[in-house]
Amino acid sequence: MKKRKLKLKKQAYYVLAGIMIIAVSIILGMNYYNDYQYKKTTEYKLVEKGYTIKEATKIQEKLKEEEINKILEKEKNDLILKLLEEKYFLMKNLDTYIEYQKKEEEKELKDIVAIVNTHANNKWYQKELETDYNLKEKMNVNKFYALKSDYTPENLIEISLNYSYGKNKLIDYAYEKFIELWNAAKEEDIHLMVNSSYRDYEEQKNIYEDYKASRGEKKADEIAAHPGHSEHQTGLVVDMTSLKEPYVEEFKASNAYKWLKEHAHEYGFIERYPEGKSYITGYSPESWHWRYVGIEVATKMHNEDITFDEYYAYYIEK
Ligand SMILES: [Zn+2]
CATH class of the missing domain: 1.20.5 (Single alpha-helices involved in coiled-coils or other helix-helix interfaces)
Structure with missing residues (x-):
């Protein structure tokens, strides 16, 4: 038992x-x-490269799978992590940011991103890009983007002499909004006057050649556009001051200019070459040069405090 x-x-x-x-x-x-x-996960591969889990998570949050693969091809780089924190970071420019940063170490990353995004790391007029005029009021014309010599906007309308010192033209839809802007300004006792608007290729060519002859090429490039590179050829631009302050020096300090800075975007107009942004726009500040981009774009630019070049690079060209 x-x-x-x-x-x-x-x-x-x-x-x-x-x-x-x-x-x-x-x-x-x-x-x-x-x-x-x-071991098959992206996180593991990033950690193997030397990134911490926290950093790996961040990279995965910001980038798509195929973009991360590009990062995995490189040695671990703290600059990449910092660049990812930048609002206007574009993956396609990663190598150029890194390369440019090596040459311009003292520059802030925010500026490096803005400069590379807008092609401003290239010499003016050295990189020729063709303006996509099918984008209409969103087309970009600057030191890199150019219109063809025969580009003429459709539906140009002559600006009433109530608002203009001489014969000037604008595209119809921009003119419609310009009148709204003009009336809103008038209610604040501001009488805006257009000095110049649409200019064709030939006219711009003459202006530029004159400046070049009188002031030299370097100065001419700072203040006048090469033919094809002038926004005035788009028919979307007005150069304006006020009846009270017709000269640019006084206009810059005027109430009229202040009002435009605060309200022009409500009518789809933007200050194209603001103070302190020459390193992006390639132009000295022009308080008088206002460009129609439509209310949506103008409002976004106003809220984010960016130039049209930056807007175009990040939201359209990508
Ligand atoms: Zn202008």
């Missing part, structure tokens, strides 16, 4: 031991499998 009990007990031990061995195998197997699965 006693012997049989002992035998049963022994059997129970074997069963128990068997179960335990199976259980441990399963757990080990699962661990091994999980490990195997984890």
Whole structure:
């Protein structure tokens, strides 16, 4: 009797031991499998490159899979992490940011991103891009983007002499909004006057050549556009001052200019070459040069405090 009990007990031990061995195998197997699965993840690959889990998570939040693969091709780089924090970071420019930063170490990253995005890391007029005029009021014309010599906007309308010192033209839809802006300003006792608006390729060519002859090429490039590179050829621009302050020096300090800075975007107009942004726009500040881009774009630019070049680079050209 006693012997049989002992035998049963022994059997129970074997069963128990068997179960335990199976259980441990399963757990080990699962661990091994999980490990195997984890090693296939992007997080693991980033950690292998030297990024912390926190950094890896950040990279994954900001970038798409194929973009991360590009990062995995490079050595771990803290600059990449800092660039990812920049609002207007564009993955396609990553290599150029890094390259440019090496040359311009003292510059803030925010500026490096803005400069590279807007092609301003290139010499003026050295990189020729063709303006997409199908974008209409969103087309970009600057030191890099140019219109063809034969581009003439459709539906140019002559600006009433109530608002203009001489014969000037604007595209119809921009003119409609200009009148609204003009009336709103008038209610504040501001009488805006247009000095210049649409100019064709030939006219711009003459202006630029005159400046070049009288002031030299460097100065001419700062203040006048090469033909094809002038926004005035779009028919979306007015150069304006006020009746009370017709000269640019006084206009810059005027109430009229202040009012435009605060309200022009409500009518789709923007200050194209603001103070302190020459390193992006390529132009000295022009308080008189206002460009129609539509209310939506103008409002976004106003809220984000960015130039049209930056807007175009980030939201249209990408
Ligand atoms: Zn102008």
